[in-house]
Each structure stands twice: as C-alpha cells, then as structure tokens.
Amino acid sequence: DAGVIQSPRHEVTEMGQEVTLRCKPISGHDYLFWYRQTMMRGLELLIYFNNNVPIDDSGMPEDRFSAKMPNASFSTLKIQPSEPRDSAVYFCASSWGGSYGYTFGSGTRLTVV
Amino acid sequence: AQSVTQLGSHVSVSEGALVLLRCNYSSSVSVYLFWYVQYPNQGLQLLLKYLSGSTLVKGINGFEAEFNKSQTSFHLRKPSVHISDTAEYFCAVSDRGDSNYQLIWGAGTKLIIKP
Numbered sequence: 283d284a285g286v287i288q289s290p291r292h293e294v295t296e297m298g299q300e301v302t303l304r305c306k307p308i309s310g311h312d313y314l315f316w317y318r319q320t321m322m323r324g325l326e327l328l329i330y331f332n333n334n335v336p337i338d339d340s341g342m343p344e345d346r347f348s349a350k351m352p353n354a355s356f357s358t359l360k361i362q363p364s365e366p367r368d369s370a371v372y373f374c375a376s377s378w379g380g381s382y383g384y385t386f387g388s389g390t391r392l393t394v395v
Numbered sequence: 396a397q398s399v400t401q402l403g404s405h406v407s408v409s410e411g412a413l414v415l416l417r418c419n420y421s422s423s424v425s426v427y428l429f430w431y432v433q434y435p436n437q438g439l440q441l442l443l444k445y446l447s448g449s450t451l452v453k454g455i456n457g458f459e460a461e462f463n464k465s466q467t468s469f470h471l472r473k474p475s476v477h478i479s480d481t482a483e484y485f486c487a488v489s490d491r492g493d494s495n496y497q498l499i500w501g502a503g504t505k506l507i508i509k510p
Contacts, residue, residue, distance in 0.1 A: 286438075325485070325500045338497070373438055380489075382446065383429055384498070386438035 286387035288374050294393045300362040303390045305374030306355055313380040316349055316359050317373040319389070325373075331357065332380070364394045397422045399488050401501035409509045410478055416471040416504050418460075418486030425491040428469040429498065430460055433483045442484070445469065456480070481508045 287306040295301050307314050315330040329339040334351045342349070346365070351357040361368055371391050375384035402417040420426065427446050431439040443454025450462040460471045469486060486501040 324502050327497060330497075375439075380497075382427070383441050383444050384439075386431075386440070388438045 286374055286376050286385050288372075288387035288390050290390060291388065292391045292393075294395065295364055297365055297394055298363045299394075300360065301364045301368075301392060301394075303359040303372050303374075303392070305357045305359070305387060307357070307374070307376030308385055309355065311376035311378050311385075312354075313377045313384075314351060314357050315375045315377075315384060316357070317375065317386075318370045319373060320370045328359070330380070361392075364392075366394045368392060369394050397424075397426075397488055397490055397499045399486055399499050399501040401484075401486050401504050403504055404502065405505045405507065407507040407509060408476060411475050414473050414476050414480075414506065416484050416486075416506065418469045418471065418501055420467050420469070420486075420488045420499075422467070422490065427489040427491060428460075428462060429487040429489075430454065430458070430469070430471050431485045431487065432456075433485065433503075435482070439485060442471070476506075476508050478508050478510060480506060482506060 289304045312333050316328040318326045328341045329349045330337055331351045349359045371389045373386050373389045375386040377384045398421040400419045408414050429444045430442040432442050433439045442458050443452045445452045445462045453459045458473050460469055462469050483503045483505045485503045487498040489498050
C-alpha cells in the first residue's frame with residue numbers, strides 16, 4: 283500500500299492567489315481528516331469526512347477555506363484567496379473507523395508570500 | 396472536554412539512555428490512547444496504540460507505553476535510545492463514546508538524543 287498521498291509537497295504562492303491541496307487516502311479507509319500544523323498553534327483539525335460526507339468543519343478558520351471529497355479516493359483543500367498567515371504544513375490523514383488511529387500523509391508545506 | 400498534557404516540550408538524553416515521555420489526559424471516561432512520532436519534515440507515524448486489553452503496549456522501534464487508568468496517564472518509554480530516535484512525539488486521546496471520533500492531541504515533546 284502506498285499510504286496516504288498528498289500533493290504537492292511544497293507550494294509557494296503569492297498572497298491573493300488560489301491554492302489547492304490534494305489528498306489520496308488509503309483504499310478502504312472510510313474517514314479522512316485535514317490538519318494544519320504551525321509552530322504557534324501546533325496541530326489543528328480543520329475538517330473531516332466519513333464516507334465522503336463532511337462531518338465537522340468547525341476547525342476551518344474562515345470562509346476562504348473549503349474542502350471537498352468527490353469520491354472515496356480523492357479530497358481537496360482549497361484556500362481562496364490565500365494570505366501569508368495561511369503559511370503552514372497541511373496534513374491529510376485517513377483511517378478505518380475514526381477511533382483506531384490515523385495514517386498521515388507526508389504533508390504539503392505552504393508558503394504564502 | 397478532554398485535554399492532553401505532555402510534560403516537557405523538549406527532552407534531551409544521551410544515546411543509550413532510558414527515556415520516559417509523559418502524557419496525561421484529563422477525563423477518566425473510557426478512552427483510546429495513541430503515541431505518534433514525527434521525524435523532521437515528515438508526517439506523523441503511529442508508534443503504538445491502546446484500545447483495550449493489556450495495559451502495557453509495545454510499539455515500533457522498541458518503544459512501549461503503559462496505560463494507567465487511575466492516574467489517567469499513558470507514558471512512553473524506551474530502555475535505550477538511538478540517535479535515530481530524535482523526533483517529536485505526540486500523545487493523542489479519543490473518547491470511546493465520542494461519535495465524532497476526534498483525536499485530542501498533546502502539544503508534542505521534542506526528543507533530542509546526544510551522541
């Protein structure tokens with residue numbers, strides 16, 4: 283199994299531009315989580331899906347953030363427009379049954395200048 | 396609400412020494428417990444987990460953790476650390492009765508192994 287695959291690994295963009303982060307979960311996993319990690323705030327859960335349906339998006343910081351999961355093998359996190367304070371590492375994780383431990387992707391390091 | 400406390404944001408030990416990383420959670424309800432490791436510029440990797448059964452849990456890379464319900468703790472230890480264990484370690488807790496299945500994370504402990 284290739285694990286959770288995220289793309290791109292690194293993204294540098296200018297303030298105001300749209301950014302799309304991508305995630306392919308492990309086949310058969312029914313939960314998908316998007317996290318953000320910064321030095322100041324640590325790990326923050328942004329949103330999670332169960333069977334492709336968003337369950338809790340209370341962690342999404344602003345309306346500029348949106349996430350979709352059109353099918354069981356693909357999810358996107360979009361930031362539009364991006365701002366410098368969005369600079370962070372964004373992780374996607376998936377699991378079978380949400381409570382039993384997650385598998386994380388390698389993350390996307392986003393820098394907004 | 397559940398919370399997780401990891402004592403010590405940084406721990407430094409010599410190679411070959413015993414290391415103990417502490418994790419306490421706030422609520423004594425039935426829980427699932429996890430330790431994750433994050434190597435530099437990588438994602439988080441599951442080290443070990445407690446779901447039920449024996450309170451002593453063995454994980455990868457020689458790590459183990461003991462669940463203590465009365466002390467609401469899940470401390471991680473390794474008898475003899477190696478330079479390659481330098482990483483950040485996160486403790487996480489999930490309430491069994493929480494249908495939201497969210498993990499509550501500790502702030503992490505950076506482990507530095509001195510040669």
